[in-house]
Amino acid sequence: AQKVTQAQTEISVVEKEDVTLDCVYETRDTTYYLFWYKQPPSGELVFLIRRNSFDEQNEISGRYSWNFQKSTSSFNFTITASQVVDSAVYFCALSVPGSWGKLQFGAGTQVVVTP
């Protein structure tokens, strides 16, 4: 069975501060896929990144960066120089082959950015 843990329920920061969201996953599969999604108050889940288990390269996209460490089963997400528009719930998710695409979501982390 797969499990994703996002231990931080809510993080509040002031604009321009950096914020790091933790994601720890559990799976026995050697092949798996990790995702991050953003859900603003409007409700739509926005895809941010997909990583497969064989690609441990960290990634940077603008103010977003991701740190994938298989040794600690973690896939953390950092927002640099946060902005008010970053206020949202962020979900980390995991899927494995043979599960028909089923995403195992973490509980989500609410990020609140104040001006």
Add this chain to the structure above:
Amino acid sequence: DTEVTQTPKHLVMGMTNKKSLKCEQHMGHRAMYWYKQKAKKPPELMFVYSYEKLSINESVPSRFSPECPNSSLLNLHLHALQPEDSALYLCASSHGLAGEQYFGPGTRLTVT
């Protein structure tokens, strides 16, 4: 274009009503999904369609009936719902079952 559309945006229905939620994508994706999301919770998978065939039904009550008329459309037929079925219903699609899923804006359903 990574757009998934859903109609209606909001729906209020009584427990004896029959209604349908609609989802459409034009990305050529062959996998489509229905999720249910309660407030302050992550989305929960309900159904998966792959190549227009139902692949997963996550033990969803029969008052929810999915339909995939073609590769671009996904419907969710609702009948005799309960107030606890009130939630945000999200549709998603992906190129393959291992790929990233793109979500629609959702339908906020209230059952009275």
